[in-house]
Amino acid sequence: MTLTLTPTAVAATRERRFGLVRHSLALARRSLVKTLRTPEQLLDVTLQPIIFVLIYVFLLGGAVAGNTHDYLQFLLPAIMVQTVLFGGMATGVNLNTDISKGVFDRFRSLPIGRSAPLIGSVLGDLIRYVVAIASLSVIGAIMGFRIQTSLPSAILAGLLTIVFAFCLSWVFVLVGVVMRGAGGVQGTAFLLLFPLTFGTSMITPKETLPGWLQAWVEVNPVSHLMEAARGLMLGGPVASHAVWALVWSAGMLAVFAPLAVRAYRRRA
Amino acid sequence: MKRYGKTTALAGIDLAARQGTVLGVLGPNGAGKTTAVRILATLLRADEGRATVGGLDVVRQAAKVRRIIGLTGQYASVDEDLTGMENLVLIGRLLDFRRAEAKARGAQLLAEFGLTEAGDRKAKTYSGGMRRRLDLAASLVGRPDVIYLDEPTTGLDPAKREDVWKIVRSLVADGVTVLLTTQYLEEADALADEISVIDHGKVIAHGTPAELKRVVGGQTILARPSDPARLAETAAVLSAVAGRPAESPARGVVTVPVAGDAAFTEVVRRLAVEGIGVAELSLRLPSLDEVFFTLTGHHTEEEAA
């Protein structure tokens, strides 16, 4: 089989430096604009976590901590982590929609790096994490959550969570590229996120859990992230948890980002 | 060669287009047109064989190929949540235009495609024809040397189709090489310098429109007598003028291939002499199905099914 097209002398379109960075940023901007223009896309990082906070605090607060105020202090840093991690799921779902709608065909026919559309999506969705943290800070403050450490330390907790979520979102990118439909992406992401976020001391102290579950909580990277966030916002041990969270982040990024880019190249 | 599981989408195809010309790829649904375009646009890899664009291999030199091509796929690939302008500026930025340049180019294309008014509206609100035009504009941002148009007029009404044809003609006038796929012989005839007819992933005929029409009988006269009882007489008139037997492809109509326009006038005259009133009388190019019937002896799959 041969397909031969002979055009005029090949005109070299301009090639500028740092292409991948500029292209990724242009595509990140695209995601950002789309998200801000469809605010219902942000429900999962605004209203939804607020409802969860209300449910947990008023349903479990008395039983777990004796009163709702103390429970809120215990819950909020951890539920912030959960919300931000769940927020990354949308990256995979949106990516999958873009690919099946043909929007990415255009990008793939352009002289840009293969990874640029993926990096763009992941970067653009950082806004979702920021919105999640902001929304929980507001509801937390209203309900009586008080940072026991310092503002910079609490901000550090947010940043650590965002770094972890950024790295984890490459798993969702991979799922989004590989799966046939957006429903499948969402289902798979839920299956991954439930044990990761609920298999922790998020809603109740680890000591009250059965042994096998405690064993999982011990090794679960999200436990380390939640404990680090608690430490940074309420005081207590931080260093080892934070180091583990960062080690896991680097590991996820190193494994899943290349896998996702490879899968994207191969997808017809 | 390209296979999807057991389906061989492209079997053995040789397509060639010279610079500054339009190559029309004519074929029914499922013939392999989109597959061929996607291979040439570096979106898909052939399982066997090779494809080159401007002497560049689409697999080994994919990045260079992407610098000289523009693709308008079969389904509009504009971003519906962005405005027309934002869509074009984004492509410009990805093609390394500076922001001001990208905006200027976007405005210029919007104007050329009659979308200036709609430029600040989300593409979601565009009609089918506007979306097509925006998609076409998006593939032209980088002033490509080769443009692929995959069924650019399918689903457009005749006036919009004429608009797209005008655009294609002006592109070619600028020296651009166009690969255009279509299901209409009329369209290929109107635009293409050469036509490849493909079916089941194979080229079954190739030539200039004139050559191809010589093979498939050029134009066809179709007549529908107002009184169905006079169908046989009408057929006799058509046969006499054309010098070959007329066929009745559907109830109440007869058709016959003819060599030139003069035959039409002659048919009109003789029908008048015989006093046969007609509900429909037209001179047209053969439909894709008729082309296929002539070339392969079978109808296109859709018609047969």
Ligand SMILES: Nc1ncnc2c1ncn2[C@@H]1O[C@H](COP(=O)(O)OP(=O)(O)O)[C@@H](O)[C@H]1O
């Ligand atoms: N992704 C795919 N998976 C399986 N079969 C496919 C796929 N894409 C196309 N085909 C098959 O390949 C053949 C050619 O398709 P296509 O190139 O889209 O034809 P056309 O564009 O001429 O309508 C058809 O039989 C079609 O069903």
Ligand SMILES: [Mg+2]
């Ligand atoms: Mg097609």
